[in-house]
Amino acid sequence: MVVRARSLRAAVLVLALALAGCTTPSTAPPAPARAIAASPAGAAASPGTAASSSAAASPSIAACAPVAGKDFPPLLSGFDPRLATAPADNGALTDPKYLSVTVLIQGTCAKVASGQRVTLNYVGLTLADGKVFDSSWERNQAFEVEIGKGVLIQGFERGLIGVAVGSRIQLDMPADLAYGDNPPSGAPKGALRFIVDVLNAQA
Structure with missing residues (x-):
């Protein structure tokens, strides 16, 4: 009877505390704190890694900025180092x-849009025999041109739109998107391949 009486009094006390808006102390151990590491200010997500936020991280302006003292090829900071050498x-x-x-190398900067002035390195070869007919690497000078103005052959115009700056791409095009089967003097005929490094795009 002593045990039951004590149990009854304890039950009454718990009920009173509950009615008063109180709770009895929990005997369960506290949940461990979840650590969230803070990123350094201005740090950009590494290429190929997912950002911790649900929104995709935009490329850092600093990561796509010109490199002082870099003449040829004029690479921006954060570029894949393979862009420093001519493609094979x-x-x-x-x-x-x-x-x-x-896409042979995926860039991480802004994408090329029509009307922009782009800076390119390229190698052009004929698909009939694989011979190189033109190369900015041999001239040791990047090629600059405005996209979307009809200056370039159609395969070049169409292939560059939407490509991220910092990319190396391969464009294979039929003759009707290149110089044709009866090209102007000095131009190659037939299907062509261009391996193009997109080094910059500016309004």
């Missing part, structure tokens, strides 16, 4: 029916 074409020779755009 190891792809199979094809006879494309349509424009084919293959």
